[in-house]
Amino acid sequence: MLKLLLPGLQILRQALGRQMRLLPVVVVFGLIGAVLEGTGIGLIIPMLSIIGGQKDQTGLGGFSALFQQVGSGLDDQQRLMAIAACILALITLKNILAFTNTALTNFIYGKAGHAIRSALADQLLKIGYPFFLKESPGRLLNIISNESWRASDAIQTVLGAIVNASAAIILLTFLLLLSWQMTFCVTIGLILIQIAHAVLSSTLRMPSRDVTSFNNELASRMLHLVHAGRLIRAFGQEAREKAIFDGASNAVRKASFILQTRQGALPPLTEVMHSALFLAVVVSAWAWGVSFPIIVAFVVLLYRLQPHVRALQQAWSQVLGWSGSLEEVRWLLDSTGKPRPPSGNEPAHGLHGEIKFDGVSFKYPGSASRPTVLRSASFEIRHGRSTAIVGRSGAGKTTIVNLLCRFVEPDEGNILIDGSLLHRMDPAQWRNRIALASQDLELVDGTILENIAYGQSASLAEAERAARLAEAHEFIEKLPDGYETIVGYRGASLSAGQRQRIALARALVRDPDILILDEATNAMDGLSEAAIVETLKSRAGRRTTIVISHHRSTISFCDDVVILSGGRVRNQTSFAAVASLSMDQLYEHEVLEKH
Ligand SMILES: Nc1ncnc2c1ncn2[C@@H]1O[C@H](COP(=O)(O)OP(=O)(O)OP(=O)(O)O)[C@@H](O)[C@H]1O
Numbered sequence: 001m002l003k004l005l006l007p008g009l010q011i012l013r014q015a016l017g018r019q020m021r022l023l024p025v026v027v028v029f030g031l032i033g034a035v036l037e038g039t040g041i042g043l044i045i046p047m048l049s050i051i052g053g054q055k056d057q058t059g060l061g062g063f064s065a066l067f068q069q070v071g072s073g074l075d076d077q078q079r080l081m082a083i084a085a086c087i088l089a090l091i092t093l094k095n096i097l098a099f100t101n102t103a104l105t106n107f108i109y110g111k112a113g114h115a116i117r118s119a120l121a122d123q124l125l126k127i128g129y130p131f132f133l134k135e136s137p138g139r140l141l142n143i144i145s146n147e148s149w150r151a152s153d154a155i156q157t158v159l160g161a162i163v164n165a166s167a168a169i170i171l172l173t174f175l176l177l178l179s180w181q182m183t184f185c186v187t188i189g190l191i192l193i194q195i196a197h198a199v200l201s202s203t204l205r206m207p208s209r210d211v212t213s214f215n216n217e218l219a220s221r222m223l224h225l226v227h228a229g230r231l232i233r234a235f236g237q238e239a240r241e242k243a244i245f246d247g248a249s250n251a252v253r254k255a256s257f258i259l260q261t262r263q264g265a266l267p268p269l270t271e272v273m274h275s276a277l278f279l280a281v282v283v284s285a286w287a288w289g290v291s292f293p294i295i296v297a298f299v300v301l302l303y304r305l306q307p308h309v310r311a312l313q314q315a316w317s318q319v320l321g322w323s324g325s326l327e328e329v330r331w332l333l334d335s336t337g338k339p340r341p342p343s344g345n346e347p348a349h350g351l352h353g354e355i356k357f358d359g360v361s362f363k364y365p366g367s368a369s370r371p372t373v374l375r376s377a378s379f380e381i382r383h384g385r386s387t388a389i390v391g392r393s394g395a396g397k398t399t400i401v402n403l404l405c406r407f408v409e410p411d412e413g414n415i416l417i418d419g420s421l422l423h424r425m426d427p428a429q430w431r432n433r434i435a436l437a438s439q440d441l442e443l444v445d446g447t448i449l450e451n452i453a454y455g456q457s458a459s460l461a462e463a464e465r466a467a468r469l470a471e472a473h474e475f476i477e478k479l480p481d482g483y484e485t486i487v488g489y490r491g492a493s494l495s496a497g498q499r500q501r502i503a504l505a506r507a508l509v510r511d512p513d514i515l516i517l518d519e520a521t522n523a524m525d526g527l528s529e530a531a532i533v534e535t536l537k538s539r540a541g542r543r544t545t546i547v548i549s550h551h552r553s554t555i556s557f558c559d560d561v562v563i564l565s566g567g568r569v570r571n572q573t574s575f576a577a578v579a580s581l582s583m584d585q586l587y588e589h590e591v592l593e594k595h
């Protein structure tokens with residue numbers, strides 16, 4: 001039984017933490033409720049004896065005789081009334097306990113659901129960035145939005161199963177006390193039914209996994225429809241996309257139908273088996289000459305036991321039906337084999353001398369045949385200067401930024417900050433020294449002010465100052481709500497150039513030691529860009545700037561240039577030495593120089 005509920009219990013333990021101490025309360029309430037129920041049913045024995053005029057108590061021994069003595073000093077009418085009142089009181093008390101248990105399990109269920117979602121969010125925030133480079137966003141979305149709810153439902157089912165198991169144990173004990181022979185037969189029958197149920201339930205695992213995997217695919221298609229709305233319309237792909245989406249949705253429907261049909265077949269089958277057992281016990285009891293009140297009490301107890309046993313079996317098949325969901329949630333929560341976040345506890349004091357890439361090689365995680373993106377790259381970025389990193393598309397420029405921000409770590413070689421190893425530094429402290437404005441860093445769905453002050457406690461005045469430096473203040477002021485304008489999902493209500501200016505203001509408001517601009521101004525008009533270049537020049541000597549761009553004008557203010565080609569650093573020189581060259585000449589220049 002425990003093995004059956006194991007997936008749910010494991011997640012329950014993980015999700016609940018300190019709330020686990022409430023579980024014994026649920027069990028105790030369940031047990032007391034069942035004792036009350038069993039006692040109430042036991043009181044039927046003297047009740048029926050009075051109604052049937054059986055003053056003679058022969059044949060009733062042990063436990064049954066105990067019930068027969070209830071109110072024995074009273075006359076029949078008073079006794080009948082007293083027993084009826086007792087039964088009603090017991091039923092009332094039992095139902096109060098049942099309600100309390102329902103409230104308690106709902107509370108635990110809510111806490112568990114919240115704890116699972118919170119643990120998933122925590123894991124997504126803590127996990128090493130390379131994880132996001134290889135995992136499908138659709139799968140992750142499906143786990144958070146779909147499977148986590150099923151995992152919470154499984155937990156509720158497990159809680160219900162605990163209550164039902166407690167009740168079943170107590171009711172079986174009452175049965176045992178009434179007649180061990182009949183209880184023996186019932187237990188054998190229940191075990192046989194359970195075996196049949198377990199065999200049938202085991203066929204649920206595969207369809208459950210199918211449902212989960214088709215749900216992952218469907219979530220990916222949903223994400224695609226949301227993100228690629230413009231692309232789909234621009235290329236007239238509505239019909240094709242609709243067909244693909246419908247295919248994914250239909251696959252979920254089919255897999256769910258198979259799972260639900262198999263699950264749905266189990267309760268009727270077990271009901272038939274339970275009824276057969278029930279009737280067999282009644283007929284056998286009559287054949288063994290068991291007294292009428294005991295048969296009635298036994299049958300009522302058995303009748304009350306059935307829903308608990310059936311609920312337990314249903315819990316079994318439900319948890320198995322959710323096994324795919326539980327596996328997905330467990331997979332995401334389990335840190336084994338997943339990229340670890342960057343570590344290190346040496347303080348990051350900022351940059352005073354130079355950043356040195358020393359023989360750095362790097363491949364993105366994925367298949368073994370993935371290409372090497374950086375090969376023994378060695379170069380320096382000096383404090384207080386502006387360094388351009390240039391190279392053809394795919395040369396590895398953004399990868400250098402990823403390494404510098406410790407989103408990924410070198411496979412070989414070292415990055416040194418003023419001679420200290422970057423990978424030993426506290427990553428949070430180090431990132432605090434950096435501000436990144438990149439074409440890939442989206443805006444958050446909030447106001448312009450919230451976007452500029454993101455991660456900072458910047459005042460409106462500070463945000464305005466940064467916006468002026470980023471050439472954004474003028475257009476923001478013209479918006480009806482100014483700095484309070486909502487930018488929409490990923491800044492959808494702004495132009496690409498406006499988004500870039502806000503992203504630049506967000507980086508500048510931190511007044512970072514190291515400012516990294518990765519294609520951060522490529523959507524801006526020439527005048528805005530020229531003004532921003534002037535802003536960046538004013539940081540010279542005080543702060544370090546790294547600029548990645550394919551535009552000659554953007555890197556025109558730089559002091560140094562690092563030229564990349566095919567993942568190798570082919571040249572590092574002062575910008576003055578190559579100032580007369582166009583970008584294409586710059587790329588070719590280094591290749592020619594090498595030959
Ligand atoms: N997440 C990733 N997984 C696998 N390979 C990647 C990933 N990101 C980049 N690459 C590969 O790494 C190489 C370098 O990419 P990178 O983004 O650093 O180039 P880049 O010089 O910045 O190019 P661009 O000028 O086009 O932005 C490319 O060949 C690219 O295909």
